[in-house]
Amino acid sequence: MKVFTVGGAVRDQLLGIPVKDRDFVVVGSSPEEMLANGYRAVGKDFPVFLHPNTHEEYALARTERKTSLGYKGFKVHASPDVTIEEDLARRDLTINAMAMDSDGKLIDPYHGREDLAAKIFRHVSPAFSEDPVRILRAARFCARFPEFRVADETLLLMKDMVINGEVDSLVPERVWMELSKGLMESKPSLMFELLRSCGALKIILPELDRLWGIPQPAQHHPEIDTGLHVMMVVDYAASRNFSLSVRFAALTHDLGKGTTPKEILPRHIGHEIRSVDILKVLCQRLRVPNECKDLASLVAKFHGKVHQVMGMRNNKLLNFLQEVDALRQPGRFEEFLRACESDSRGRIGFQDCPIPEADYLLNALQIVQEVNAGEIAKRFTEPERIKQAVYEARLSALDALTLTSKAGL
Numbered sequence: 001m002k003v004f005t006v007g008g009a010v011r012d013q014l015l016g017i018p019v020k021d022r023d024f025v026v027v028g029s030s031p032e033e034m035l036a037n038g039y040r041a042v043g044k045d046f047p048v049f050l051h052p053n054t055h056e057e058y059a060l061a062r063t064e065r066k067t068s069l070g071y072k073g074f075k076v077h078a079s080p081d082v083t084i085e086e087d088l089a090r091r092d093l094t095i096n097a098m099a100m101d102s103d104g105k106l107i108d109p110y111h112g113r114e115d116l117a118a119k120i121f122r123h124v125s126p127a128f129s130e131d132p133v134r135i136l137r138a139a140r141f142c143a144r145f146p147e148f149r150v151a152d153e154t155l156l157l158m159k160d161m162v163i164n165g166e167v168d169s170l171v172p173e174r175v176w177m178e179l180s181k182g183l184m185e186s187k188p189s190l191m192f193e194l195l196r197s198c199g200a201l202k203i204i205l206p207e208l209d210r211l212w213g214i215p216q217p218a219q220h221h222p223e224i225d226t227g228l229h230v231m232m233v234v235d236y237a238a239s240r241n242f243s244l245s246v247r248f249a250a251l252t253h254d255l256g257k258g259t260t261p262k263e264i265l266p267r268h269i270g271h272e273i274r275s276v277d278i279l280k281v282l283c284q285r286l287r288v289p290n291e292c293k294d295l296a297s298l299v300a301k302f303h304g305k306v307h308q309v310m311g312m313r314n315n316k317l318l319n320f321l322q323e324v325d326a327l328r329q330p331g332r333f334e335e336f337l338r339a340c341e342s343d344s345r346g347r348i349g350f351q352d353c354p355i356p357e358a359d360y361l362l363n364a365l366q367i368v369q370e371v372n373a374g375e376i377a378k379r380f381t382e383p384e385r386i387k388q389a390v391y392e393a394r395l396s397a398l399d400a401l402t403l404t405s406k407a408g409l
Contacts, residue, residue, distance in 0.1 A: 001029040003058070004084050004099040004107065011095050014116055024058045025087050025099065028080045031060070046076040061087040064127075085109045089125060092134040093141070093154075097124045115151075122151040129157055132166040136178035136204075139194040143185035150194060158198040167203045175204055176286045183247045188238050189231035207278050208251070210258040215266040222348040224266075226257045233346030242338050248292040249299040249339040250346070252279050256300070275300035295332060298324060299339040306340045306357050314398040317364055318391070326365050337361065368394045 009022040026034070031047050038052035047060040062078035063086050084099050084107055091097040094112040101107065110124050121138055128134050135158050138150060150158075161167060182191035192208065195201035201209040212227030223229050230251060237250040256274030260267075279300050283293040302324055309317060326333035337358045345351050373390045380386045 001033065002027045002084075002101065004101055006088070006099045007091065007096050010098045010100050010106070011112070011116065013100075014098075014113060022056060024056065025061050025084060026058050027061045027082070027084050027087070029060060030080055034058070034060070047078050062090070063087070064090050064130075090127060091124055092128060092131075092137055094122045094124055119145070119148040120151050121148055121154060123154045123157060126157070128154070129161050129164075129166065132161060132170050133174055133178065135161060135167065135195070135198065135200050136170075136175065136182075139191040139200075140178055140182040140185065142194045143182045143188050143191035146187040146190055155194075155198060158200070162199040162203065167200050170204070172286045176288060179204075179286075180244055180248075180292075183234070183238075183251065184244055186238060188234045188247065188251075192231065192234075205282070207255045207258060207282050211254065214257050214260065216257070216268065217266050220347075222350075226254055229346060230254055232348075233342045236346045236351070237339070237342040240338070240342070242342065243335065245292045245295045246335050246338045246342065248288070249296040249335075250342045252282070252296045253299045253303050253339065253343055255279055255282070272301050272304055295335055295339070298332070298336055299343075302336070303340050303343050306337075306361070309357050309361055314395055318368065318395055318398060321361070321365055321368060326361075327368060330365065330369070333365065334362075364398060367397050367400055371397050 004025045004027065005022055006025045007023050009019045012019045031041065031049075034047075034049045035041065039049035039058060040052070042048050042050055042057070043059070046062055049058045049060075050056070051058060060078040061082040061084060062076050063082055064076055088097040088099060088107070088109060094110045094115045096112070097108075097110045098112040099107040106113070115122050121141055123134075138154070138158070142148065142150065179191075182188055185191070192201060192205075195204060196209060196212070208227075208230070211230055212225060214226040215224050216226055216229065218224055221229055223232065230253075233250045233253070234247060237247045242250075252275070254271065254275060255278040256271035256276075257268045259274050259278070260269075260271060276297055279293075279296055282288070283296070288296075302320075305320060309320065312320065321327060324333060324336060326336075341355055341358060344355055345353060371390065371393045373393075376389050376393055377386045380389060
């Protein structure tokens with residue numbers, strides 16, 4: 001029985017970056033021996049065990065044989081005679097197909113260290129094409145390691161996988177898992193660029209894929225192309241370490257521009273409402289968590305209105321705050337403004353542009369929140385009269401935001 005550290009932990013150690021999680025492969029053992037030594041079985045599709053003390057995962061060395069389409073279409077073989085080299089052969093990229101024994105000796109049968117030095121993502125073997133999730137993983141690694149590039153032969157293999165229908169068999173939960181992880185990397189745009197270059201984006205996110213080539217007014221969007229703009233917005237959100245919800249909203253805020261009638265381009269009248277409708281279908285298909293879905297819908301519908309708030313009359317401003325539910329969910333409202341900030345600064349030449357609207361809206365919200373609705377409610381008995389009185393008090397409070405204060409912001 002020998003234990004090897006494998007995969008990302010070895011890669012990151014060689015890169016000199018902090019190792020967050022360690023995976024282990026056990027060679028020369030059996031499920032019975034692992035259980036006898038106190039390990040707890042947790043694997044459903046193949047033998048994986050939790051260490052009795054550290055609770056880290058230990059998997060028995062295994063090989064896989066393709067039996068049908070999709071990432072679950074495999075027959076797994078695990079036995080004491082499977083070698084570490086055979087186990088590494090089933091992995092996706094050479095930089096993830098290295099192992100290290102307990103003495104620190106590197107096992108690198110597929111030259112992962114060389115590709116690590118050359119900053120290349122290269123598939124280990126033709127078996128890469130048997131699992132469509134590997135396309136998503138490769139794309140996610142592009143977002144994590146922006147200085148790396150995909151080997152030409154690996155990109156060709158990925159294109160063949162798309163043509164052969166492997167990507168069609170991806171299940172929604174796994175797509176969302178990989179996309180959400182990629183969105184949280186340092187350069188999310190590179191994930192979508194690789195998916196687009198191999199043809200997978202058109203299948204996984206057709207709503208996003210069709211934004212490339214769609215023009216916008218040059219005076220507001222010097223980058224012109226909508227797809228490029230969205231990538232700049234997502235990368236800005238990543239550069240500010242914004243949450244997953246904000247990054248997803250940044251990614252999806254302009255989906256409606258992909259359905260703008262050609263005869264009115266480069267204008268996009270009514271794209272906000274179209275974005276909300278498209279987003280609803282997308283979120284249902286990928287089973288996007290409610291927190292991400294709700295914020296994205298809010299941003300898609302109202303991001304254009306933020307640019308108008310400085311000129312709004314106070315009743316319109318109060319209505320806007322109520323419409324976006326800022327009083328009941330101030331935390332989400334701040335997330336909303338972060339996504340709108342990303343939209344404003346995700347444009348060529350606007351990366352550092354001032355956004356006085358955000359400060360103005362936060363000041364307005366604070367003023368409205370200071371109105372004591374509970375005290376007002378004590379004066380009336382009818383619910384509608386209470387509601388009207390609270391509204392009027394909040395509106396009066398907003399008069400503190402004079403034209404002078406607007407100009408000062």
